[in-house]
Amino acid sequence: MKTNLLLLDTMKNMENLIYSAFSLSNQLKRKLKIVYVLDIQWVGAGSEFVGSAVPGTSETYQIVEKGIRTDFERAESEMRKITAEYFEKHPQNIPYEIELVETSRLDMISKTVEQEKDVLLLMSNYNSYSGLSTGTINYPNIIDKVPCPVLIIPDEIQAVSINNYLFATAFHAEDLKAIKHLAEITAGADGKNLTIFHNMETIDFETKLKWIGFKSLVKESISGFHLKFEHANEKNVRDALKKYLTNESLDVIVILKEKKGFFEDLFSSSETHYVVTHFDKPVLIYHEENLN
Numbered sequence: 001m002k003t004n005l006l007l008l009d010t011m012k013n014m015e016n017l018i019y020s021a022f023s024l025s026n027q028l029k030r031k032l033k034i035v036y037v038l039d040i041q042w043v044g045a046g047s048e049f050v051g052s053a054v055p056g057t058s059e060t061y062q063i064v065e066k067g068i069r070t071d072f073e074r075a076e077s078e079m080r081k082i083t084a085e086y087f088e089k090h091p092q093n094i095p096y097e098i099e100l101v102e103t104s105r106l107d108m109i110s111k112t113v114e115q116e117k118d119v120l121l122l123m124s125n126y127n128s129y130s131g132l133s134t135g136t137i138n139y140p141n142i143i144d145k146v147p148c149p150v151l152i153i154p155d156e157i158q159a160v161s162i163n164n165y166l167f168a169t170a171f172h173a174e175d176l177k178a179i180k181h182l183a184e185i186t187a188g189a190d191g192k193n194l195t196i197f198h199n200m201e202t203i204d205f206e207t208k209l210k211w212i213g214f215k216s217l218v219k220e221s222i223s224g225f226h227l228k229f230e231h232a233n234e235k236n237v238r239d240a241l242k243k244y245l246t247n248e249s250l251d252v253i254v255i256l257k258e259k260k261g262f263f264e265d266l267f268s269s270s271e272t273h274y275v276v277t278h279f280d281k282p283v284l285i286y287h288e289e290n291l292n
Helices: 014-028 040-044 059-089 105-116 139-145 175-185 205-221 237-247 269-278
Strands: 003-008 031-038 096-102 119-124 150-153 164-168 193-199 226-232 252-257 283-287
Touching: 003 014, 003 105, 014 031, 014 059, 014 119, 014 150, 031 059, 031 105, 059 096, 105 119, 105 139, 139 283, 164 175, 164 237, 175 193, 175 205, 175 252, 175 283, 193 205, 193 237, 205 226, 226 237
Parallel strands: 003 031, 003 119, 031 096, 119 150, 164 193, 164 252, 193 226, 252 283
Antiparallel strands: 150 283
16 A cells, blocks of 8 residues: 655644644545654754754754654654544544654655655655754755655645645656656545646747647546646746636645756745745645656
8 A cells, every 4th residue: 555654853733734644645545654753963954053063062952952852752642642533533444653763864764665665755844943043844955855755734734635736837858757646646536636737938839839739748648637727927937826826726736846947946945935835735746856
């Protein structure tokens, strides 16, 4: 059975994230693995608050680490309590496991992918100690390094619906692979709608031809979705998405992260933070290197 992996490293809004993870797993017919990670090296990498001090030596670092370890010691009982409450409210047959580990989060994720093969990583749009001055995950860093798709979940919502998807395309060769994988991981869900969205900064003949051709390729190669095609004409992708989502009811934004290209600016630190924190929707991110 395919696996959703919920990565936790903070008690903040834990109940919402666990509820969302179970809801997603039930809708997608996937098992759920919940792992609370204490990753000291990741804490030490938060140079914004550690500064030039060696991890473990500064007073600020020691205070932060003590708080993180206290939460880690409380986490298992809290996760099991939340899980029991979820099943009491929502009786379902979802295979799951709960684990606490003190290790590298990247090693844990890689080992899980190696063991389980088909893994979807679920993460909050908030992180308690990856750059504590902002409190926000360094998304480009972790997305570049994990060998699986990443679904960023707003941690202030408790129930996630996954019927209506928007895939923002840049006419990249890997887009079709990402869309096909999306069809595979959502195969257990019913009544799925997929909007293929493209922002045309210029409306010339070549761009129109690419749009027509890409629509044809999607129709020929993708099944399991009710398809819809939309395009915008804004100066940048963020503005185009923001304007479109103002008037449309969508559940999940899907984007392929490229090394270079159309969405390169979108995956700068500030732009990615904006997307995952201001749209109040789950954002599913593929990396082109993980689609081969």
